[in-house]
Amino acid sequence: MPQQAPVNLAITTGEPAGVGPEVSVKAALAFLAEQENARITLLGDANLLQPPRRTNPRLIERLQFEPVQLAKPVVPGVLDSANAPYVVSLLDRALEGCLQKRFDAMVTAPVQKSIMNIAGLAFTGHTEYLAQHCDVKHVVMMLCAPMPKGFLGLKQPWDLRVALVTIHMPLQAVPGAITQAYVLETIQIVAKDLQSRFGLAKPVIRVAGLNPHAGESGYLGREEIDVITPAIKTAQSLGIEVSGPFPGDTMFDASALESVDIFIAMYHDQGLAPFKFVTFGGGVNVTLGLPIIRTSVDHGTALDIAGKGLADSGSMLEALRLAYQLAINQRN
Secondary structure, eight states, X not given: OOOOOOEEEEEEOOOTTSSHHHHXXXXXXHHHHHOSXXXXXXXXXXXXXXXXXXXXXXXXXXXXXXXXXXXXXXXXXXXXXXXXXXXXXXXXXXXXXXXXXSOSEEEEOOOOHHHHHHTTOOOOOHHHHHHHHXXXXXXXXXXXXXXXXXXXXXXSOEEEEEEESSOSSOGGGHHHHOOHHHHHHHHHHHXXXXXXXXXXXXXXXXXXXXXXXXXXXXXXXXXXXXXXXXXXXXXXXXXXXXXXXXXXXXXSOGGGXXXXXXEEESSHHHHHHHHHHHHTTSOEEEEESOSSOEEEESSOOOGXXXXXXXXXXXXXXXXXXXHXXXXXXXXX
């Protein structure tokens, strides 16, 4: 049987003053060492992306560089708004490469949203930016991480997945953003991508409520009655295996992990606080609903340790592994 063509992954190396360049190089080399049927292109300033001198030449052969020049030299840990357009250009190049099929997937290192906004760039996050530039109205942010056998009583290894209905917005804006149509669309996008890209024929989905105790029959809020439950029932009528709404504090029941493929939370911290509590450093961020494959680390720029050689590249390595697997699934 002939070997498949190599999977080509692009890494946008993120905020240059953070740990992005460091973890990108480390993880790229580690991934290429374990996966021979892959090539990686690092996008960024060449001065930030030098592999160690004693790197195996066979790995370097499959590690390519697409240079993008910084506006100003970088001091590790010190943000400079002059380099904000550089960060955006990395995303634009990777996205263009994916749309043109030069890359099978893009993997993103962390960016510093605050400095990008100081520079006058309207940027709320990778997820929203990619959706806008792919002309997709609704995408879903999902984080996932492999859970080992024995953890929380698991009888077998399992993937913990958490998706969000709303993403980066003030908490006070969340109730108004949660409409029946939007919740239904989120469930549909999640179900479709878990089938087409993750290979799950009939994904099992749990949906959280918005209010404490899932509204407690309307005494603590009516969003569950008026919005979330009708969306779930409509999804069920379309053949999607989804249940809820569950109270946010009991939805992530350890005993249910092995029977649930994904949990959908209503807002950012409701879903990501429990996720990161048990997975921090090993999680992967995936954008569902895009015409391309995009994965990312689940941590920030870590400016306090940038340039010190202390950054853990584990999350970036997991992001590369997942991007590779999704690309293979898509081919098949």
